Amino acid sequence: MFNENIYISRRKILSNQINEGMILLPGNMPVPMNYPSNTLRFRQDSNFLYYCGLDYPNLTTVIDATNGETTLFGDDLEVDDIVWEGERVTVKKMAESAGIDHVEKNSLLPKFLSNTSKVHTLPAYRADQKSFLRSILDSQNFSSSKELIVNVIKQRSIKSKEEIYEIERALEVTAEMHKIAMKHTRDGVKEQVIVGKMEGYALERGHGMAYPAIFTIHGEILHNNAYGNKMKSGQLALNDSGSESPLHYASDITRTFPVSGSFSDTQKQVYSLVFEMQEVALAYCKPGISYKEAHLASAKKAVDGLVNMGLMRGSSDDAVSEGAHALFFPHGLGHMLGLDVHDMEGLGEDLVGYDDDSNRSNQFGLAYLRLSKDLEPGFVLTVEPGIYFIPHLIEKWKNDKKHSSFINYDALSQFKNFGGIRIEDNILITDDGYRMLGPDIPKTVDDIELLMRS
Numbered sequence: 155m156f157n158e159n160i161y162i163s164r165r166k167i168l169s170n171q172i173n174e175g176m177i178l179l180p181g182n183m184p185v186p187m188n189y190p191s192n193t194l195r196f197r198q199d200s201n202f203l204y205y206c207g208l209d210y211p212n213l214t215t216v217i218d219a220t221n222g223e224t225t226l227f228g229d230d231l232e233v234d235d236i237v238w239e240g241e242r243v244t245v246k247k248m249a250e251s252a253g254i255d256h257v258e259k260n261s262l263l264p265k266f267l268s269n270t271s272k273v274h275t276l277p278a279y280r281a282d283q284k285s286f287l288r289s290i291l292d293s294q295n296f297s298s299s300k301e302l303i304v305n306v307i308k309q310r311s312i313k314s315k316e317e318i319y320e321i322e323r324a325l326e327v328t329a330e331m332h333k334i335a336m337k338h339t340r341d342g343v344k345e346q347v348i349v350g351k352m353e354g355y356a357l358e359r360g361h362g363m364a365y366p367a368i369f370t371i372h373g374e375i376l377h378n379n380a381y382g383n384k385m386k387s388g389q390l391a392l393n394d395s396g397s398e399s400p401l402h403y404a405s406d407i408t409r410t411f412p413v414s415g416s417f418s419d420t421q422k423q424v425y426s427l428v429f430e431m432q433e434v435a436l437a438y439c440k441p442g443i444s445y446k447e448a449h450l451a452s453a454k455k456a457v458d459g460l461v462n463m464g465l466m467r468g469s470s471d472d473a474v475s476e477g478a479h480a481l482f483f484p485h486g487l488g489h490m491l492g493l494d495v496h497d498m499e500g501l502g503e504d505l506v507g508y509d510d511d512s513n514r515s516n517q518f519g520l521a522y523l524r525l526s527k528d529l530e531p532g533f534v535l536t537v538e539p540g541i542y543f544i545p546h547l548i549e550k551w552k553n554d555k556k557h558s559s560f561i562n563y564d565a566l567s568q569f570k571n572f573g574g575i576r577i578e579d580n581i582l583i584t585d586d587g588y589r590m591l592g593p594d595i596p597k598t599v600d601d602i603e604l605l606m607r608s
Contacts, residue, residue, distance in 0.1 A: 158252055178273050179199075182197065184196055206226070208248050226258075312530065324361065328592065340413065352395055359397075367393075371385055392576060396495065481548065482541050483519065491534045496524065543574065548563070
């Protein structure tokens with residue numbers, strides 16, 4: 155946990171922004187894996203962590219918006235629980251560590267809330283959360299509070315120095331995970347072996363995984379979580395993985411490298427283009443610039459490079475305006491990062507990444523841009539351009555003659571089994587630009603090949 159004063163200050167800021175009523179912040183409950191007593195690894199709700207820092211199940215916090223006083227609801231373990239789980243700190247001690255004013259038993263929560271005319275809740279993203287809220291609010295039609303959502307997003311979007319420290323703490327482990335992957339990837343090794351080594355390294359250091367690792371020779375599948383392939387020389391391995399710090403702050407890094415340890419000329423050409431796409435995007439990462447501008451600039455660089463390779467033709471401005479580039483770059487440039495790897499996405503992606511001056515596009519590719527609004531000092535985000543050759547998508551667009559004035563479909567036949575390349579780093583927006591977070595992780599062609607040969 156952070157110092158108790160951090161949580162006190164966060165709750166005070168939040169309560170000052172809410173006009174009246176009670177702010178209800180439920181923590182998470184254990185989730186059965188396949189029967190009740192065999193549960194998935196517990197992960198606390200991120201909003202509960204942000205305002206309380208208490209990493210225990212079956213807790214709920216209520217903040218009185220009128221005076222800022224906070225009450226923690228929870229039950230101490232009974233002897234039967236202790237037999238199976240061991241002792242834990244009392245709920246009273248939990249409250250003291252988070253600077254919480256009052257403690258009550260869980261059974262008293264419905265009555266406590268019945269004394270107020272307005273209860274503010276955040277969107278429930280799990281079935282057990284929804285069921286819990288219905289049971290204590292005595293309503294099948296409760297709805298989350300837009301006022302609360304907007305203010306939580308505003309507060310959580312700006313990262314404190316303590317939060318930056320935690321993200322960089324996660325990145326230190328993530329950097330070594332990626333180096334391990336490069337050093338152990340070779341012909342004949344299964345993907346699952348590399349994933350096991352990375353996850354084991356994180357667990358040995360008291361870190362979890364911020365999300366299921368994406369490690370695959372099929373980099374054209376954007377979120378591929380299958381690890382059964384045996385890698386072969388000539389293929390590319392895409393590693394999108396990140397550890398989560400002990401306080402649950404995420405990291406999110408992608409590197410792509412050759413299984414053999416040496417890029418082919420064609421692989422090097424595409425890789426260099428993605429590298430340039432990221433460099434172009436980073437130049438736009440400064441306060442007052444919309445992240446959509448960075449995305450579009452990166453997309454235009456992609457088109458310029460693909461034109462030089464004979465895979466596209468025409469003006470990059472026109473191609474990007476029409477969405478032709480999305481055949482090769484079908485996702486957004488990046489997203490916010492913090493306690494969630496897609497930070498605060500559970501509160502509503504449009505509310506996190508867009509504002510009144512930035513509406514989400516319905517164009518394929520651009521529609522997947524998670525962050526569009528103007529950047530501000532204190533934002534932490536990912537910058538992750540990519541080039542992909544997706545056989546099913548290519549075949550569909552070719553049959554539909556989609557954007558045929560921009561795309562050379564005949565030339566794409568030789569890239570059927572190429573896969574995909576993505577490069578991703580995590581940055582902090584500063585007062586005058588950005589700062590790359592975490593230690594260096596080999597990223598240039600020369601540095602990757604040097605590490606893989608060592």
